[in-house]
Structures are given as C-alpha cells and as structure tokens.
Amino acid sequence: MGHIDNINMDELDFVEMEMEEIQGLAEQLLAGRKYSMLRQMLGNLNAADVALLFDEIDNKEIPLLYRLLPKEEAAECFSYMSRDMQKNLINTLTDRELRAVMDDIFLDDTVDMIEEMPANVVARILRNTDEETRKMINQILNYPKDSAGSLMTIEYVNIKKEMTVGEAISRIRKTAVDKETIYTCYVTENRKLIGMVSVKDLLMAEDSMQIEDVMETNVIYVDTHEDKEEVAKILNKYDFLAIPVVDREERLVGIITFDDAMDVMQEENTEDITKMAAMLPTEDSYFNTSAFSHAKSRISWLLVLMLSATVSGSIITHYQETFKLYPLLVSFIPMLTGTGGNCGSQSSTLMIRGLALDEIKFRDTFKVVFKEFRIALLVSVVLAVVNGMRIYFQYGDLQIAIVIGLALVVIVVLSKFIGCTMPLLAEHIGLDPALMAAPLISTIVDICSILIYFKIATVLLQISVP
Amino acid sequence: MGHIDNINMDELDFVEMEMEEIQGLAEQLLAGRKYSMLRQMLGNLNAADVALLFDEIDNKEIPLLYRLLPKEEAAECFSYMSRDMQKNLINTLTDRELRAVMDDIFLDDTVDMIEEMPANVVARILRNTDEETRKMINQILNYPKDSAGSLMTIEYVNIKKEMTVGEAISRIRKTAVDKETIYTCYVTENRKLIGMVSVKDLLMAEDSMQIEDVMETNVIYVDTHEDKEEVAKILNKYDFLAIPVVDREERLVGIITFDDAMDVMQEENTEDITKMAAMLPTEDSYFNTSAFSHAKSRISWLLVLMLSATVSGSIITHYQETFKLYPLLVSFIPMLTGTGGNCGSQSSTLMIRGLALDEIKFRDTFKVVFKEFRIALLVSVVLAVVNGMRIYFQYGDLQIAIVIGLALVVIVVLSKFIGCTMPLLAEHIGLDPALMAAPLISTIVDICSILIYFKIATVLLQISVP
Numbered sequence: 001m002g003h004i005d006n007i008n009m010d011e012l013d014f015v016e017m018e019m020e021e022i023q024g025l026a027e028q029l030l031a032g033r034k035y036s037m038l039r040q041m042l043g044n045l046n047a048a049d050v051a052l053l054f055d056e057i058d059n060k061e062i063p064l065l066y067r068l069l070p071k072e073e074a075a076e077c078f079s080y081m082s083r084d085m086q087k088n089l090i091n092t093l094t095d096r097e098l099r100a101v102m103d104d105i106f107l108d109d110t111v112d113m114i115e116e117m118p119a120n121v122v123a124r125i126l127r128n129t130d131e132e133t134r135k136m137i138n139q140i141l142n143y144p145k146d147s148a149g150s151l152m153t154i155e156y157v158n159i160k161k162e163m164t165v166g167e168a169i170s171r172i173r174k175t176a177v178d179k180e181t182i183y184t185c186y187v188t189e190n191r192k193l194i195g196m197v198s199v200k201d202l203l204m205a206e207d208s209m210q211i212e213d214v215m216e217t218n219v220i221y222v223d224t225h226e227d228k229e230e231v232a233k234i235l236n237k238y239d240f241l242a243i244p245v246v247d248r249e250e251r252l253v254g255i256i257t258f259d260d261a262m263d264v265m266q267e268e269n270t271e272d273i274t275k276m277a278a279m280l281p282t283e284d285s286y287f288n289t290s291a292f293s294h295a296k297s298r299i300s301w302l303l304v305l306m307l308s309a310t311v312s313g314s315i316i317t318h319y320q321e322t323f324k325l326y327p328l329l330v331s332f333i334p335m336l337t338g339t340g341g342n343c344g345s346q347s348s349t350l351m352i353r354g355l356a357l358d359e360i361k362f363r364d365t366f367k368v369v370f371k372e373f374r375i376a377l378l379v380s381v382v383l384a385v386v387n388g389m390r391i392y393f394q395y396g397d398l399q400i401a402i403v404i405g406l407a408l409v410v411i412v413v414l415s416k417f418i419g420c421t422m423p424l425l426a427e428h429i430g431l432d433p434a435l436m437a438a439p440l441i442s443t444i445v446d447i448c449s450i451l452i453y454f455k456i457a458t459v460l461l462q463i464s465v466p
Numbered sequence: 467m468g469h470i471d472n473i474n475m476d477e478l479d480f481v482e483m484e485m486e487e488i489q490g491l492a493e494q495l496l497a498g499r500k501y502s503m504l505r506q507m508l509g510n511l512n513a514a515d516v517a518l519l520f521d522e523i524d525n526k527e528i529p530l531l532y533r534l535l536p537k538e539e540a541a542e543c544f545s546y547m548s549r550d551m552q553k554n555l556i557n558t559l560t561d562r563e564l565r566a567v568m569d570d571i572f573l574d575d576t577v578d579m580i581e582e583m584p585a586n587v588v589a590r591i592l593r594n595t596d597e598e599t600r601k602m603i604n605q606i607l608n609y610p611k612d613s614a615g616s617l618m619t620i621e622y623v624n625i626k627k628e629m630t631v632g633e634a635i636s637r638i639r640k641t642a643v644d645k646e647t648i649y650t651c652y653v654t655e656n657r658k659l660i661g662m663v664s665v666k667d668l669l670m671a672e673d674s675m676q677i678e679d680v681m682e683t684n685v686i687y688v689d690t691h692e693d694k695e696e697v698a699k700i701l702n703k704y705d706f707l708a709i710p711v712v713d714r715e716e717r718l719v720g721i722i723t724f725d726d727a728m729d730v731m732q733e734e735n736t737e738d739i740t741k742m743a744a745m746l747p748t749e750d751s752y753f754n755t756s757a758f759s760h761a762k763s764r765i766s767w768l769l770v771l772m773l774s775a776t777v778s779g780s781i782i783t784h785y786q787e788t789f790k791l792y793p794l795l796v797s798f799i800p801m802l803t804g805t806g807g808n809c810g811s812q813s814s815t816l817m818i819r820g821l822a823l824d825e826i827k828f829r830d831t832f833k834v835v836f837k838e839f840r841i842a843l844l845v846s847v848v849l850a851v852v853n854g855m856r857i858y859f860q861y862g863d864l865q866i867a868i869v870i871g872l873a874l875v876v877i878v879v880l881s882k883f884i885g886c887t888m889p890l891l892a893e894h895i896g897l898d899p900a901l902m903a904a905p906l907i908s909t910i911v912d913i914c915s916i917l918i919y920f921k922i923a924t925v926l927l928q929i930s931v932p
Contacts, residue, residue: 015684015685015686015687044684046686046704048704048705169669172669173669173670176666176669176670177670182665182666182669183666199665203635203638203639204639204642204643218480218481218510218512219481220512221481235728236725236728236729236732238514239514239728241707241724258707258725259705259724262701262702262728263702265728265731265732266702266731266823269735270819270823272739273739273742273819274815274816274819276739277811277812277815277816277904278808279812279815279816285820285825286820286825286826287833287837291841291844295844295845298809298812298841298845299844299845299848299849301808302805302808302809302812302849305804305808306801306805306849306852306853307852307853307856309800309801309804309805310801310856312797312801312804313797313801316796317793317794320793320796323789323793323796324793327786327789327790330782330786330796330799331779331780332779333782333796333799334775334778334779334782334912335772335779337800338771338772338775338778338909339768339771339772339775341807341908342744342767342768342771343764345744345905346744346745346764349739349743350743350745350752353739354751354752357736360752367753371757371760374757375760375761375764378757378758378761378765379761379764379765382765382769383765383768383769383772387772387773390773390776438811438904438905439808439904442804442807442908443804446800446804
C-alpha cells in the first residue's frame with residue numbers, strides 16, 4: 001500500500017479490501033496519528049465492519065478510535081459490537097458520552113445488552129437513560145426470555161385511519177430518524193391494532209386518499225408470549241419485513257423486524273445442532289466459552305450414555321460361551337452396531353429437521369414408518385449382500401456370512417424404526433425432538449443390535465446359551 | 467361454525483382461525499357453491515396461506531378455486547405454491563391465463579420455477595412470456611446453480627445521481643408496482659453501480675436535494691458468481707434488505723432480497739444437517755422424495771462406513787487370545803467405542819458449526835486443539851472415575867477398573883483431538899467440513915479406541931499377544 005502519507009482516502013475502495021488490509025491500515029493510521037484520515041476512513045466503512053475492527057486493535061486505542069467515529073455512526077457501530085467490547089467501552093466512556101449512545105441505539109438492542117451485562121454496568125446504563133426509556137426497558141425485561149415480547153422493539157411508525165396518505169407520509173418524514181423500520185406503518189385505534197399499510201402502498205396511492213381505504217385490515221400479528229422461534233418462522237413464511245406484537249388485550253406494543261428473525265433462526269439452528277451432538281447449548285460462541293463451561297455442557301449426556309452402554313456389555317457377557325466357541329463373532333460387533341447407529345441417526349436426523357421446519361407432524365407417524373420401512377429394506381439388502389459376500393470370500397464360511405447378512409437386515413429395519421419414531425414421540429409428549437439424535441439413538445440401537453445379533457447367531461449356529 | 471348461510475364474512479377473524487378451520491370452511495363454501503363468499507374469503511387471506519389451502523382441497527376443484535382469486539392476488543399466491551401444484555395448475559390454465567400469471571410474478575420466482583419443471587411445462591411457460599423477459603430468463607439460467615446470479619431478481623429501482631430527491635420519489639411512485647423492493651434504490655452511471663440510497667433517507671431529505679448528495683457511495687455488493695450461502699451471510703451480517711449484484715465489469719445486473727437470503731440460510735442448514743448424518747442432500751422435502759431416492763442418498767456412506775468398520779473387526783480378531791483369557795474385556799467394547807464416538811462428535815459438531823458461522827477459522831487450529839485438550843482432560847477424568855468405581859464395586863476387580871479408567875482417559879483425549887482437527891483440515895483442503903461429522907468420526911474413533919483399549923489391557927494385565 002506504500003507509505004500512509006501517500007494514501008488518498010477518496011481513491012480507496014473499501015468494499016474490495018480484505019478485513020485484514022483495513023485493519024492494517026487502521027493500525028498504521030493510529031500509529032502515525034493521522035486522525036483525520038482515520039475519521040474519514042471510519043465514515044466510509046459499514047458500521048458492522050467498524051465493530052469488527054474494534055476487536056482487532058490494541059485495547060488501549062479503543063476509546064480513541066471510538067471518539068473518532070462520526071457521531072451518527074457511533075451508536076450503530078456500538079450495537080454491532082461483541083458484549084465484551086461493549087462492556088469495556090462503557091467503562092471508559094464519560095456519562096455524557098454514554099448518554100449519547102443510549103439516546104441513539106434502538107430499544108431492543110439496549111434490552112439485549114442489559115440482559116447480558118454485569119450488574120454494575122447495567123446500573124451505569126440505566127443511570128444514563130431517560131426516565132421514559134427506563135420504564136419501557138423494565139417492561140420488556142419482564143417478558144419471558146425466549147418470547148416475542150423480549151425480542152420486540154417499540155420504535156415503529158404509528159398512524160391513524162382518519163389520516164390521508166399525504167399526512168401519513170409527512171408524519172413518516174418527520175419521525176423516521178427514530179424508527180427501526182418505517183416501511184410498514186401500523187394503524188391503531190384506542191391503542192388496538194386495526195390495520196397496516198406499507199410505504200410502498202402509500203407511495204403508490206394518491207395523497208388525498210384516506211388511510212382507512214388503503215390499509216390492509218387482515219393483519220397477521222403475534223402475541224407477546226409467543227415463542228421467538230415461532231415468530232421467526234412466521235416472518236420467513238410470509239416474507240414480512242416486520243411483524244406486529246400485541247398484548248393480551250390486542251393492543252399494539254411493539255414490532256419484530258426481519259433482521260432479528262434471521263438471528264433467531266441461526267441461533268435456533270445452532271442450538272438444535274448442539275443438542276443433536278449430546279451437548280447442552282452454551283450462551284456464547286466457542287471461543288468465548290471457558291473450557292470448564294464446555295466440559296460442563298458435555299459431561300451430563302456422556303455420563304448417561306456411558307452408563308447406558310453398560311447394558312450392551314451385560315448382553316455380551318451373557319453370550320460369553322458363544323464367542324468362546326466362535327471368537328470370530330466378536331469381530332463383527334463394531335461393524336453391526338456402527339451400521340445400526342448410522343441408519344438410526346439418518347432417520348432421526350430427517351425427522352428432527354422435518355419437525356423443526358414443520359414439514360413433518362406427529363399425525364404423519366404411520367406414513368413415516370411405512371416409508372422408512374421401505375427405505376430400510378432397500379438399504380439393508382444391499383448392505384447384507386455386499387458384506388455377506390465379503391465375509392464368504394474372506395473366511396469361506398457360508399454360515400457366518402448368512403448370520404451377518406440376516407443380522408444386518410433385521411438391525412437396519414429396527415434402527416430405522418427406532419430412529420424415526422423416537423423424535424416424533426418426543427415432539428408429541430412435549431420433549432425437544434433434537435434430544436433424540438445420533439448419540440441417544442446409537443446407544444439404544446447398540447443394545448438392540450447386539451441382542452439381535454447373538455440371538456440370530458446362536459439359533460443359526462445351534463449354540464445353546466445357559 | 468354453524469350453517470354456511472349464516473356466516474358473515476366480515477365478522478370472521480382469519481388471523482385467529484386455525485388452518486384446519488379455514489380449509490373446512492373453504493370446502494363447505496365450494497360444496498355449497500357460495501363462490502362470492504369464497505372469493506371474499508380468499509381476498510382476506512394472506513397469499514402464502516391461500517397457497518397452503520390449494521394443497522388441501524380436492525384436485526378437481528383447484529382450477530375453479532384459482533379462478534376465484536382476486537387478480538392481483540393470483541400471481542403472488544402462485545409463487546408461494548409447491549412445484550407440483552404449480553405444474554398441475556399450469557396444465558389446466560389457458561394460454562391467456564398463464565400469460566397473466568407470467569406477467570405478474572417476479573423474475574426470480576419464474577427462474578426458480580423453470581429450473582425445476584419438466585421440459586414440456588417449461589416450453590409452455592416460455593411461449594407465454596414476452597420476448598424481453600425470455601431473454602433475461604435465459605441470461606439468469608446461465609449462471610451456476612448456487613451462484614448469486616441465479617438467485618437475483620432484476621426488478622429493482624434504478625435512479626441517476628443528477629435527479630433531485632423529489633424526482634427520485636416520483637419515479638419510485640410511478641414504477642413501484644413492478645419492483646420486488648422499492649426500499650433501496652440503486653444509482654447507476656453507464657450501467658455501473660455508483661451509489662445507493664434508501665427510501666428512508668429519501669423521505670428524510672429535502673425534495674430539492676440532489677441524489678448525488680444524499681447517496682451512500684461505499685456500496686457493499688456481490689459478484690454474480692458469488693456462492694449464494696456467502697450472499698446470505700453478508701445480508702445477515704449487515705442487516706440489509708437487499709444487496710446489489712454486479713457482473714465482471716462492475717455493472718449492476720440485479721439484486722437479492724432478504725427473504726431469499728432467509729430461504730437460502732434454512733436450505734444450507736438443512737443440507738449441513740443432512741450431510742452430518744451421512745446422507746447426500748435431497749432436492750425436495752421428506753415426503754416429496756421417493757423411498758428409492760431416499761435409499762440412494764443414504765446407501766453410499768453406509769457402505770463406506772460399514773466396510774471401514776471391518777478394520778475394527780480385524781483388530782479384535784488380532785486380540786482373540788486376550789479375550790479368551792479375559793472374556794469380560796469384550797463386554798466393555800460398546801461402552802468404550804460409544805463414549806469415544808460421542809466425545810469425538812461433540813468436538814467435530816462444534817467445529818463444523820463454528821466454521822459455517824465463520825466463528826472459527828483454520829488459523830485457530832492450535833487454539834482449538836489446546837482448548838479441546840483441556841476439556842477432554844476434565845471430561846475424561848470424571849468419566850474414568852465414575853466408571854472405574856462402578857466396575858470395582860460390580861466385579862471387585864481393581865485391575866480391570868484401572869484398565870477401563872485409563873483407556874477412557876486416552877480414548878476421550880484422542881477422540882476430541884480427531885473430532886476437532888478433521889473438520890478444520892477438511893475446510894483447509896477445500897472439502898466440506900460437514901462430512902467430518904459423527905458417522906465418519908465415530909468409525910475412525912472406533913478403530914483407535916479398540917486399539918488403545920487392547921494395548922492398555924494386554925500391557926497392564928501382562929498378556930502376551932502372538
């Protein structure tokens with residue numbers, strides 16, 4: 001890039017630059033005290049990228065860098081920062097600076113922040129928030145953690161049905177700066193939600209028309225107590241920019257915007273995937289969670305599954321005499337339990353995902369079982385033939401080949417049955433289907449597989465078990 | 467609900483009604499030939515819900531129901547329908563009706579549809595599309611399947627930097643009806659993208675100001691060949707309503723809106739989860755995929771994993787004499803391999819998800835390994851102590867208790883090492899990390915676990931292996 005004195009800020013194309021280059025340049029400018037160039041650069045970057053920049057630079061430069069941000073960008077950038085960075089920054093800001101941030105960031109971001117900050121930081125935030133906002137924060141904090149109420153923002157555009165389109169537009173123009181989205185306007189009467197109109201519809205209508213005549217009256221809304229995952233699904237289903245949230249008396253209390261819904265969707269996916277690998281979900285990202293917390297979130301299921309696996313052990317002990325006679329039989333155990341586990345988790349994974357996306361319901365159980373049965377037959381016959389032939393050619397023992405082939409068919413059919421029914425049953429009795437994923441299914445299928453295998457072996461090989 | 471003659475459409479609150487109730491009412495109205503009531507009802511429902519209604523009603527009523535739809539809702543509803551329903555409907559529509567649909571639906575939806583329809587339906591669609599649209603469809607179809615180009619729409623608002631804010635607003639008002647989103651307007655010069663301005667900014671500015679002075683010039687855009695998963699991530703990162711797509715000459719060719727990004731995110735998550743359960747992703751939903759296709763998508767990995775598991779078998783055969791002396795040793799195999807597999811997949815799952823969300827990168831490998839090592843120590847000591855004590859009290863055999871305890875510690879540490887490094891390596895060499903999930907990790911860990919176990923057992927129990 002050459003020496004910093006030779007850089008012309010207007011000629012740099014930040015969109016084309018890698019994050020690492022931007023970071024390097026920022027560090028050079030800081031070191032060279034080129035503050036006005038740095039300010040110009042920060043103004044040209046997107047607030048989300050500036051927030052990432054803060055993570056990379058030296059801690060003691062952070063307050064300086066923050067003070068260089070153009071005022072209108074500071075608050076936006078602040079809401080994109082990690083919690084740790086926000087906490088550090090709050091501790092270095094003066095009361096006056098903190099108040100400026102709190103005035104500018106949207107209420108839902110403030111609430112999210114407060115929920116995760118230590119008490120002394122929360123106290124400082126609340127001290128620097130005006131009375132009215134503080135009241136609304138407390139109200140939102142009262143909603144259950146995963147509810148629509150806790151996710152919503154109250155910064156929406158509110159109009160009246162008696163207004164004309166022109167009046168509505170000029171209301172939007174006046175209040176837009178403080179609103180999280182202006183593109184959907186809500187029509188209320190005595191605080192009740194009676195209609196909705198998009199800015200697109202307003203712009204396409206004549207200025208003289210009445211809101212009452214252009215508004216959509218069949219408004220899809222959610223209740224403050226609705227689960228946030230459900231809210232994200234609804235926004236995704238209807239491709240809404242925002243959805244209104246009403247209280248028990250059907251009064252409009254807030255809105256939830258699509259960007260928050262996207263975040264909820266990703267969080268829920270992460271949570272499901274974590275649970276499916278026998279872990280308790282952690283609040284924070286991988287690196288922000290301590291080794292001890294990671295261990296804690298992993299140990300409980302490992303203990304349960306380890307102790308359950310001793311059941312397989314007892315069955316094996318029961319058939320000791322069998323494998324003393326035929327030691328070769330033991331060597332097929334990992335292959336049989338492995339295949340059973342994989343087949344079972346294929347089915348359970350599809351059920352868990354189908355249930356999460358509302359593509360599969362409990363009432364489809366019979367249809368699912370029938371389908372999985374046909375799939376299991378197709379799959380198991382191929383596996384049995386391939387493995388039976390391998391064993392026959394490797395050991396020249398037709399009897400063992402038949403035992404393994406037959407065991408494979410029965411194990412695959414049963415694994416798929418267990419794999420597809422357990423998540424559906426879990427959903428039906430109100431448990432999280434994601435718990436019925438690979439680890440638990442494998443442990444259960446292991447027990448069944450070993451039982452089936454030794455039963456078939458002892459019968460076909462005519463071994464008497466005490 | 468009482469007899470249909472007594473129903474007053476204006477009094478029904480469709481938002482509060484369950485889908486089943488709406489469907490029942492639609493069927494009653496169809497049966498009673500109450501077409502004007504039905505039309506009124508359809509007009510009050512959201513297009514996404516009307517599309518669901520089509521899935522539920524008798525096939526032969528479908529053309530009738532479609533013709534009852536208010537004209538402006540018909541095309542929107544059509545784009546929400548399943549592919550099968552669209553195909554059926556196209557076959558019953560007259561050319562004139564089909565042309566009306568094609569005129570009204572957005573180009574990106576047309577392209578998605580064409581990509582998945584049989585050739586004869588595609589031919590009919592293209593015959594009923596105007597020349598210019600046909601040319602653009604062909605152009606979009608030329609982009610690679612998972613690229614930004616194939617996902618974009620060309621129906622965006624285009625303005626010039628010389629316009630005033632007032633002129634831009636009146637241009638939006640005139641052209642809004644045909645645009646997928648009007649809320650972000652793009653400024654071009656010689657077809658090149660030079661800026662962007664949101665409707666919010668336009669409304670907040672004075673009518674007399676020039677676009678040049680209010681537009682944002684550091685526009686974040688994507689290339690037509692960018693992977694659509696990447697595009698979805700960018701939209702999510704910046705909370706954008708839409709992102710512009712440019713060609714190799716930096717000319718603006720289209721935009722991608724947040725609703726399509728949401729769908730991509732969900733599809734990619736489903737694909738990852740499917741791959742993580744050792745299946746090839748299928749194009750369609752669970753029920754829309756045949757048993758044969760399901761079997762096909764599951765069999766390849768099952769075969770690979772089954773045959774790999776025979777390695778574990780050979781190791782066991784090698785130690786035949788050991789477990790002839792100590793048959794009890796065999797009974798611990800499922801518990802040890804199970805625990806190893808679970809520990810390994812916990813680590814690999816967190817890596818795969820961390821990589822997908824860009825929270826973990828290959829350069830973090832050392833940090834990750836060190837963290838997983840500490841976690842593995844914490845977890846394995848707990849497991850070893852619990853299981854060692856159980857074995858000691860159950861069998862009164864301290865030697866076996868020590869063998870199992872020690873084997874558990876080594877197996878857990880090694881599993882976590884394999885589990886965390888394999889996805890990172892896969893990413894580094896350009897493979898999909900999702901392939902390194904539970905099934906493959908378990909198979910590899912099984913082999914290592916059995917090897918470690920018998921090694922420790924033969925050494926501590928002083929058994930000589932031939």
